[in-house]
Amino acid sequence: MTQRLSSPCPCGSDRTYDACCGRLHRGTAQAETAEELMRSRYTAYAVGDEDHLFRTWHPRTRPDPLALDPATTWIGLRVLDMEAGGAQDDAGVVEFEASWSRGGGSGVLRERSRFERRAGRWVYVDGEVAEQ
Template sequence: MGRVDCPCGSLERYDACCGRLHRRQAEAETAEELMRSRYAAYAVGDLDHVFRTWHPRTRPDTIEPDPTLTWTGLTVLNVLAGGTGEDAGEVEFEAAYERAGRPGRRRERSRFERRRGRWVYVDGVLS
């Protein structure tokens, strides 16, 4: 993928940022890094990464793409926990999107757990 900037909002190239997680060349070191990689996966259409990083207890049976939705930006609002030495994390973010030519925003406080040494998304509360 030739993207210059990663969709997660970092100033890094996609391949050096979330792309390496999507390709399974690395694992997220923090809950925030996993959350950013999941957003980027939605943005580039890598739903396998989204599914693979969802806690098996809470993930849906399948994840279907929404061709009417384009993710346009991510803002991390608060990282409450989920550093390298922790086993649980919470990250609050706002994701911008466009659907049928209309802008929208999704604000969520997501919960994460470290499972077998890997961060996974558990669930989130919309606000």
């Protein structure tokens, strides 16, 4: 992982990586909402943190093996919609667009992701994906 702790967080929160998703990646904090977990997972893709993705993926839907594409650069995140997923909820949905570039091309991945609390922690279950 090459993200500097004092750099802006890739999730676009206007906080540093250390104060935002970095603390979730290190395991010193847990996501309080489905959106916070989604942002940390986007950032994990952006910085190459497969361990965080593995830990936050529901075991029944997690691919084996989990492999990131090193040729893909994640360049922007925009949250579009949320349903539940708050600090008091047990399930939630977050819809987002994530911009990427790869080998001279670029695109936008749009996903409507489902999250659940499992043993008190938010986990990613699955999502409906549409690349644009």
